[in-house]
Amino acid sequence: MEGDLVGRSFGDVVRRRAATHGLVVQPRMGFADPARMRAGLVATRGARAATAGTITLDSYTRVGDHESVRLALRRGDDLNGFPIVGHGPDATAAMIDGVAGPDFPIQVRHGSPDPRHIVAALLASGLDATEGGPVSYCLPYSRTPLRDAVDNWARTCEALAGARTPEREPHLETFGGCMMGQLCPPALLVALSVLEGLFFWQHGVRDISFSYAQQTNAAQDEEAVAALHRLAGELLPQARSHVVVYTYMGVFPRTEQGALRLLGDSARLAVRTGARRLIVKTTAEAFRIPTVAENVTALEYAARVAADEFRAEAPLVGETGLHEQAKSIVDAVLELSDDVGAALVAAFARGCLDVPYCLHPDNAGRTRGYVDGSGRLRWKRIGGLPIRETAEVISGRPMSAAELIDALSYVELKYDAGALTPARRPALIEKTTVKERVS
Amino acid sequence: MNLDAIDGGAELADAPVPGVLAPALDIVVTSVSSDSHTWNLVYLQLVLEEMGHRVTNLGACVPDETIVESCRTGRPDLVVISTVNGHGRHDGLRVIRTLRDCPEFAALPVVIGGKLDTVGGAGGQSAAELRAAGFDGVFQDAGAITEFRSFVAALPVAGLTTGWEPRALVGAGEAMAGA
Numbered sequence: 001m002e003g004d005l006v007g008r009s010f011g012d013v014v015r016r017r018a019a020t021h022g023l024v025v026q027p028r029m030g031f032a033d034p035a036r037m038r039a040g041l042v043a044t045r046g047a048r049a050a051t052a053g054t055i056t057l058d059s060y061t062r063v064g065d066h067e068s069v070r071l072a073l074r075r076g077d078d079l080n081g082f083p084i085v086g087h088g089p090d091a092t093a094a095m096i097d098g099v100a101g102p103d104f105p106i107q108v109r110h111g112s113p114d115p116r117h118i119v120a121a122l123l124a125s126g127l128d129a130t131e132g133g134p135v136s137y138c139l140p141y142s143r144t145p146l147r148d149a150v151d152n153w154a155r156t157c158e159a160l161a162g163a164r165t166p167e168r169e170p171h172l173e174t175f176g177g178c179m180m181g182q183l184c185p186p187a188l189l190v191a192l193s194v195l196e197g198l199f200f201w202q203h204g205v206r207d208i209s210f211s212y213a214q215q216t217n218a219a220q221d222e223e224a225v226a227a228l229h230r231l232a233g234e235l236l237p238q239a240r241s242h243v244v245v246y247t248y249m250g251v252f253p254r255t256e257q258g259a260l261r262l263l264g265d266s267a268r269l270a271v272r273t274g275a276r277r278l279i280v281k282t283t284a285e286a287f288r289i290p291t292v293a294e295n296v297t298a299l300e301y302a303a304r305v306a307a308d309e310f311r312a313e314a315p316l317v318g319e320t321g322l323h324e325q326a327k328s329i330v331d332a333v334l335e336l337s338d339d340v341g342a343a344l345v346a347a348f349a350r351g352c353l354d355v356p357y358c359l360h361p362d363n364a365g366r367t368r369g370y371v372d373g374s375g376r377l378r379w380k381r382i383g384g385l386p387i388r389e390t391a392e393v394i395s396g397r398p399m400s401a402a403e404l405i406d407a408l409s410y411v412e413l414k415y416d417a418g419a420l421t422p423a424r425r426p427a428l429i430e431k432t433t434v435k436e437r438v439s
Numbered sequence: 440m441n442l443d444a445i446d447g448g449a450e451l452a453d454a455p456v457p458g459v460l461a462p463a464l465d466i467v468v469t470s471v472s473s474d475s476h477t478w479n480l481v482y483l484q485l486v487l488e489e490m491g492h493r494v495t496n497l498g499a500c501v502p503d504e505t506i507v508e509s510c511r512t513g514r515p516d517l518v519v520i521s522t523v524n525g526h527g528r529h530d531g532l533r534v535i536r537t538l539r540d541c542p543e544f545a546a547l548p549v550v551i552g553g554k555l556d557t558v559g560g561a562g563g564q565s566a567a568e569l570r571a572a573g574f575d576g577v578f579q580d581a582g583a584i585t586e587f588r589s590f591v592a593a594l595p596v597a598g599l600t601t602g603w604e605p606r607a608l609v610g611a612g613e614a615m616a617g618a
């Protein structure tokens with residue numbers, strides 16, 4: 001695509017950088033203080049890797065509680081991200097001034113069922129790339145009715161689309177490939193990622209990335225990303241798009257070696273499957289918000305591993321029917337209405353979409369995932385999902401607390417197992433403190 | 440919130456757990472308004488139900504008013520606040536002040552736990568501040584579960600009129616002291 005070669009928009013830059021430098025790596029980074037946030041972006045840009053910048057927003061901004069942002073900033077309480085609405089467009093524009101550039105696009109990451117104020121703030125700050133979706137930013141992130149989130153996200157997509165100019169192509173990434181971070185079988189992740197992409201397109205967004213989060217088994221993940229590429233290509237061939245992989249989003253290894261090994265495997269997954277971008281996690285993940293230095297280490301480590309990996313050429317062996325499952329879910333949902341948003345609401349109402357272990361009131365809650373003996377994430381109960389599952393295990397016995405922790409800790413234990421040094425909380429050493437203001 | 444999403448539920452909560460002579464407590468498990476993490480809530484619900492207690496799980500991003508309302512209508516014996524997003528100190532202080540401002544909840548046992556700040560507990564002031572503001576227990580992160588179980592096991596039960604025997608786990612005198 002022509003735009004890819006010259007365009008300065010997030011999607012163009014990612015595709016161009018990935019074509020010349022291999023995988024683009026990106027942190028999940030967000031700090032309350034603008035000086036520290038800027039220092040984090042500068043350090044991301046300077047890392048030895050092809051990087052994209054991230055501004056992760058704090059939880060108060062996500063839930064629309066700007067009063068608590070104001071109070072926390074006044075009292076000097078730390079926040080778990082950058083309050084883009086509270087700081088306002090002028091402060092945000094000043095914060096990124098001279099950092100964002102033709103080779104360093106910046107994306108705003110949040111987690112809000114009603115991001116209208118967030119998107120207004122980011123557009124007014126000169127930014128135009130963000131992520132989310134009507135389902136993936138509602139069910140795991142709020143108690144907001146799904147119907148309302150669908151309306152809010154329709155308006156949000158329209159606002160992004162309305163900001164399009166010949167030089168500016170707003171970008172939106174689906175978060176559907178992550179649902180709840182863990183224990184959601186991949187076929188549903190793929191289906192939701194594709195459905196959210198279709199929703200974005202229907203509401204005017206033209207540059208879309210489709211996400212998939214690393215799960216419990218590398219072969220299964222490869223099959224899932226292949227299915228995602230295929231379905232996105234079949235259903236949205238008109239879109240400018242790329243696939244983005246997330247390093248594991250569930251309970252993380254506690255040892256440094258375990259955390260890095262898991263990160264390394266996600267970089268391999270991304271390269272082997274032809275993803276353009278990887279969003280990394282750090283060695284602090286299991287404990288606290290990572291420092292700038294920990295983020296840079298993760299970015300450089302992932303880029304190094306990626307450089308030694310090659311895209312898998314042969315067709316994947318060991319297909320388990322994941323593409324068919326994902327496709328039958330997508331098809332069944334799209335049959336419910338021509339309007340993708342209405343179809344999503346109807347699908348959840350009848351359990352045709354149903355996310356395991358999700359407490360949201362609009363989720364039927366009749367499905368369950370589990371990790372089988374070979375480490376694959378499988379369905380234990382399919383509820384009303386429109387799929388055939390040959391290996392359904394129906395267990396009448398309720399899950400115990402210990403069994404839940406075992407299932408949640410599968411990845412942590414697997415990667416921590418071989419570590420030479422015992423699990424230990426990494427010391428909090430933050431060099432880029434507020435005292436070293438960059439501005 | 441959608442309780443079907445959790446196994447366990449009523450079957451476990453209503454039946455006395457064999458071998459444990461403990462009167463069931465009515466317990467509210469809840470997040471705070473800014474926190475959407477729910478695996479922690481599911482886990483705590485199962486832990487408490489396995490101890491034989493009845494749990495009302497309020498779910499993610501719970502507004503302060505919903506917590507207060509659920510205490511008014513449900514009259515719980517214990518409120519368990521769980522939060523891991525790093526805003527626990529800020530949100531926790533606000534919630535406990537709101538609850539303690541209501542005379543009827545001045546003595547209600549309320550605890551908080553999880554990852555309460557963004558720095559992994561470094562500095563250690565959060566816990567002290569939360570206690571001072573009125574929490575009866577502050578439990579930081581994973582290692583705290585054992586301590587938490589003993590705290591719950593030692594709680595006096597208000598409604599001894601239910602016909603239950605005082606719990607076998609603590610001295611009968613202690614169990615009845617608050618009755």
Ligand code: B12
Binds near residue numbers: 056587
């Ligand atoms: C899964 C996950 C998610 C999922 C959650 C899905 C859902 N609806 O639940 C998703 C991807 C949506 C998510 C989102 C976010 N997350 Co998150 N998430 C995690 C992750 C990877 C695992 C959490 C988990 O499932 N644990 C399993 C449960 C069973 O255990 P637990 O929650 O750790 O709780 C244990 C103990 O803390 C303790 N405990 C907890 N509460 C209580 C209460 C009492 C009374 C007691 C006794 C004990 C106790 O018992 C549990 C068992 O040991 C952790 C990191 C990790 N641990 O690996 C980050 C983590 C918790 N997330 C974090 C953050 C900040 C967020 C976000 C705000 C995004 C951001 N800025 O990065 C958003 C939340 C938005 C919001 N409004 O709050 C941070 C918190 C940082 C901090 N406190 O310093 C963590 C630590 C990651 C990190 N290092 O940055 N997250």
